[in-house]
Amino acid sequence: MVLNGVRNAAIATARNGGSKEMGRTMAVSLRESVQLVSDPRNLDATVEEVFQMMLGVACERSSTPIAKEPESVTAVVGFGGLLSGACVFRSGSTTAIRIAQLMTGMEFDDVDDTVKDAIGEIGNMLAGAWKGKVPDLAANCGLSVPAVITGRDYNLHVQAPEFQLHHAYRFEESGFEVTIVCDGLQ
Amino acid sequence: MNEVRTLIVDDSSVMRKIVERALRQAGLDTMVVHEAGSGVEGLDLLRAKQVDLILSDINMPSMDGLEFLRQLRAQNLAPGVPVVMITTESSEEHVKQAILAGAQGYIRKPFTAEQVKERVLPLLNAA
Numbered sequence: 001m002v003l004n005g006v007r008n009a010a011i012a013t014a015r016n017g018g019s020k021e022m023g024r025t026m027a028v029s030l031r032e033s034v035q036l037v038s039d040p041r042n043l044d045a046t047v048e049e050v051f052q053m054m055l056g057v058a059c060e061r062s063s064t065p066i067a068k069e070p071e072s073v074t075a076v077v078g079f080g081g082l083l084s085g086a087c088v089f090r091s092g093s094t095t096a097i098r099i100a101q102l103m104t105g106m107e108f109d110d111v112d113d114t115v116k117d118a119i120g121e122i123g124n125m126l127a128g129a130w131k132g133k134v135p136d137l138a139a140n141c142g143l144s145v146p147a148v149i150t151g152r153d154y155n156l157h158v159q160a161p162e163f164q165l166h167h168a169y170r171f172e173e174s175g176f177e178v179t180i181v182c183d184g185l186q
Numbered sequence: 187m188n189e190v191r192t193l194i195v196d197d198s199s200v201m202r203k204i205v206e207r208a209l210r211q212a213g214l215d216t217m218v219v220h221e222a223g224s225g226v227e228g229l230d231l232l233r234a235k236q237v238d239l240i241l242s243d244i245n246m247p248s249m250d251g252l253e254f255l256r257q258l259r260a261q262n263l264a265p266g267v268p269v270v271m272i273t274t275e276s277s278e279e280h281v282k283q284a285i286l287a288g289a290q291g292y293i294r295k296p297f298t299a300e301q302v303k304e305r306v307l308p309l310l311n312a313a
Contacts, residue, residue: 049296050296053296053297053298054204054295054296100200103200103204104200104203104204105207114199114200117198117199117200118200120198121198121200121201124198124245124274124295125274125295125296127274128273128274128275128276128294128295129274129276129295129296132274132276132277132294135277138275138276138277138280139277139278139279139280143245143274143275145197145245145246145247
């Protein structure tokens, strides 16, 4: 339900991009460049860039899934336009707090509104930088504002996606996951 | 450089702090910062205060950064004050829309303090 909400917001954003842009959308198709759009290296490069530039830390892909924590924090940013779907960032609360500390220089005891705001911005930058790797995607795909979800024992499920990238990453001693879900490509 | 009165418009309080820190690292350490959490709030603030520099996000709920910029120009608020858009949207089309709406600069998120310095300081020196 959350995924549908942010995706609809992204579609509205894409529609508000102006008639000139939407006119161009009609002539452009991502179908032919699906290999480029779904290239997993774009996601790795995006994550490394965002963490290096905004947090000042080196971040690399991990072959092992992130360690389970009782509480997790998820940011969802919807895509709308030529590609519909979402970028989903997910980490445990300890990692979310560490990310917020690095972004703001502040100390946090728990996942408060500022930590949620920071994780939402991380999701926003990951989504924007990822779509920016493919020029036709950058020009013809809108982003929703981020939705941040906190809680325990929840799973993200998307029915029959067009494609899905799901990677785990590590920085310092912390881990997180980023998922790109595409459920429609024109 | 003299004290620079700056307005930062972004729905994320974290991003407003990051932009402020980047500006201070860029050399604007005597800056006075006003913050707005939306385009509407930014317009209200500009009716009451004078600023020398405006930095605005684009993707915001209720009034996005481009509409904020259009309203700013239409209402003749902060005439001659340079506006720099800071956003995750990076396509040529988005840059063109921002320039047409009256922005003088464009910074893509994620960004470094060095990039902020390169885009902002020339605008202040020219103003």
